Amino acid sequence: MTDEPLLDIVVAVHTAQRPVERAVGSALADTGLPVRVTVVAHGIATESLRPRLASISDERLRVIEHHDGIASPAGPMNAGMLAATARYVTVIGSDDHYEAGALQAALSRTTEGAEVVILPIRRDDGGRVSTPLPRWRHTRRLHPARDRLFTRTAPLAVVSRELMLADGAPFTEGLSSGEDLAISTRLWAGGARIDYDAAAPAYVIGADAPDRVTAALRSLGDELRAVELVLGDPAVRAYPRAVRRSLAVKIARVHVIGAVARRHGAEPTTGERTVLARLARELSHVAPGYAAALSRAESGVIEALAHDLPWIDVVDRDRERDEGSWRTRVLPTRLVDSLRTDAVLRRFMRYRLEPGGGR
Missing domain, CATH: 3.90.550.10 (Spore Coat Polysaccharide Biosynthesis Protein SpsA; Chain A)
Incomplete structure (x- = not known):
């Protein structure tokens, strides 16, 4: 041209x-x-x-x-x-x-x-x-x-x-x-x-290319390395508190809890459990108070990881996100936090207004 x-x-x-x-x-x-x-x-x-x-x-x-x-x-x-x-x-x-x-x-x-x-x-x-x-x-x-x-x-x-x-x-x-x-x-x-x-x-x-480069299940250390780098970045730690909390909620739900959900039938190694526990604790250090927006089920998973509970207990808590009561799946630990921007209930309400819907 x-x-x-x-x-x-x-x-x-x-x-x-x-x-x-x-x-x-x-x-x-x-x-x-x-x-x-x-x-x-x-x-x-x-x-x-x-x-x-x-x-x-x-x-x-x-x-x-x-x-x-x-x-x-x-x-x-x-x-x-x-x-x-x-x-x-x-x-x-x-x-x-x-x-x-x-x-x-x-x-x-x-x-x-x-x-x-x-x-x-x-x-x-x-x-x-x-x-x-x-x-x-x-x-x-x-x-x-x-x-x-x-x-x-x-x-x-x-x-x-x-x-x-x-x-x-x-x-x-x-x-x-x-x-x-x-x-x-x-x-x-x-x-x-x-x-x-x-x-x-x-x-x-597109849905017709099964060989995406990053599609395969990897070790937890590899999968979560990007998260560790972001949380350790001084620039990220300097973000305003509300921004850090929003980022932490996303990381907890998508990366940490997501990693658990993909491994219900494959218990992580001791080293991988250490990575999960470290991240679960680090989120609270980087963004104190972020977990108020999590549902009771989500909080249960993060707490189980942070306290290094047996993997079967972690998996049981994770299943509550899909199989638990409505209160467990949707509501946070404190009802007053239900309308926080990143709270599950608030998100569900916003989805109802989205053209075409879909999560």
Whole structure:
């Protein structure tokens, strides 16, 4: 293309079996949009992708190679980001795609002053993914805590390149998973103007690629390393208390309790239990009082981990999140905390107002 693009879109692909042409085609569908797509061939030759991309003849497409021998998308995504020159950048999975008008809608927000425009997400089956879950009818200048931005980990957003690359390569390398946790945390909490409209055209998660790089179950140490790095970051510890609490609630629910839920039938090793116990305690140090927003069942799991109870007791408490009474599943330990922003009851009430629904 002769003119500098306004938006650089990075697609990392590690095998020619991925339907990368669909992602690229959706990004380039609007021939008048000033975008450029950079496909990063990760550990494979660009030639192997030619059959996939043969039908796309567009000067806004380029393919580069990145070889690091690491089964993580961080390396190729960083390579694509560092090759970007546009004012705004974004990433898309090689088996995902954009609905018509999604990029145009996001770029129109940047003309109004947004530095980050979070894209709505839906699944291939049509269901909306309600993360983040902002205050009703709030679409501009969102707040990290009040608008629950931390519930979205993947930075699937149009972002100012200057902001994305403020600390150099944005995705954390050397991790087997969680490479996007640090950058999304920094983006959501960094004070930039963030917009998000759940009713806008969406980013669509593909369901036909079973070989996602980060899909496999890993050791707990590997799985939670990204969380440990974020909680140990002095910048994170300096966030306002409400922001730290919101982040801690998300980490407790998604990362710590999520790790337990995936291991009901496989008791962690002694070392892995140490990691879980340390994180369960560390959350209270980083964000005192955060657990007030947890349901009684969720609090039970965190307390069991912190006190190093037998694994069977941890699992029994975790099952209460699905099988317990309504009070156990939904209400916090103190009823007065039921309407906290991150409380389960408050979230359920907000879901009822979300167009298209879905968690």
